[in-house]
Amino acid sequence: EIVLTQSPxxxxxxxxxxxxxxxxxxxxxxxxxxxxxxxKPGQAPRLLIxxxxxxxxxxxxxxxxxxxxTDFTLTISRLEPEDFAVYYCQQxxxxxxxxxxxxxxxxxxx
Amino acid sequence: xxxxxxxGAEVKKPGxxxxxxxxASGYTFTGYYMHWxxxxxxxxLEWMGWINPNSGGTNYAQKFQGRVTMTxxxxxxxxxxxxxxxxSDDTAVYYCARPYCSGGSCYxxxxxxxxxxxxxxxx
Numbered sequence: 172e173i174v175l176t177q178s179p180x181x182x183x184x185x186x187x188x189x190x191x192x193x194x195x196x197x198x199x200x201x202x203x204x205x206x207x208x209x210x211k212p213g214q215a216p217r218l219l220i221x222x223x224x225x226x227x228x229x230x231x232x233x234x235x236x237x238x239x240x241t242d243f244t245l246t247i248s249r250l251e252p253e254d255f256a257v258y259y260c261q262q263x264x265x266x267x268x269x270x271x272x273x274x275x276x277x278x279x280x281x
Numbered sequence: 282x283x284x285x286x287x288x289g290a291e292v293k294k295p296g297x298x299x300x301x302x303x304x305a306s307g308y309t310f311t312g313y314y315m316h317w318x319x320x321x322x323x324x325x326l327e328w329m330g331w332i333n334p335n336s337g338g339t340n341y342a343q344k345f346q347g348r349v350t351m352t353x354x355x356x357x358x359x360x361x362x363x364x365x366x367x368x369s370d371d372t373a374v375y376y377c378a379r380p381y382c383s384g385g386s387c388y389x390x391x392x393x394x395x396x397x398x399x400x401x402x403x404x
Contacts, residue, residue: 203388203389204389206390206391208326208391210326215376215378215393215394215395215396215397216318216326216376216391216394217392217394218381218390218391218392221381221388221390222388222390227381227383227390227392228383259325259326261326261390261391263389263390267343268340269328269340269342269343270316270318270328270389270391271328272318272325272326272327272328273325274325275325275326
């Protein structure tokens, strides 16, 4: 079973700054099956990035995803006040067929 | 638009069972798997499994095998997740979620999600 590790656990930044979030897998993950979600307090998660680098519908272009193999990155180019939230990476493994989430990175206001 | 509406909060005693519903609208219910994900208070997301609403076939995470049952009623476009032998560490918000589709293609990633159902297990 693939284990996802996210770093840092918490990222303290100011609006306008660049955020770089890391997701590392214990073994190689198909880029097609790597996603990033955003979750705000009291809300359900929202899909940001699918296929490692494709933005979901309605997601601003300040969000970008990259990476392959075992190392993936979510970048927020310039933080807006509404971007302060928790971000999860997630992968789907075809054998066994299961979904795994990383532990999350909290982006909070410095 | 695609919408998933879940049943309301539940309070259960240890050892009991809970059944959460997820009513789908805005799309063909039998055309897309339905997933269940839970989140304990202050914790991360944990995938529980999926159901194929067309066939009724299921795939459960190993952790929940033997305790979880996912079913559906296609006549009312509703999926259900039942968890038995509840323990205090089953206290969580339970979400249903559908695979994401865009531009005529669908993917394994999940969106939209239901609003969540808080299940509290306490004696």
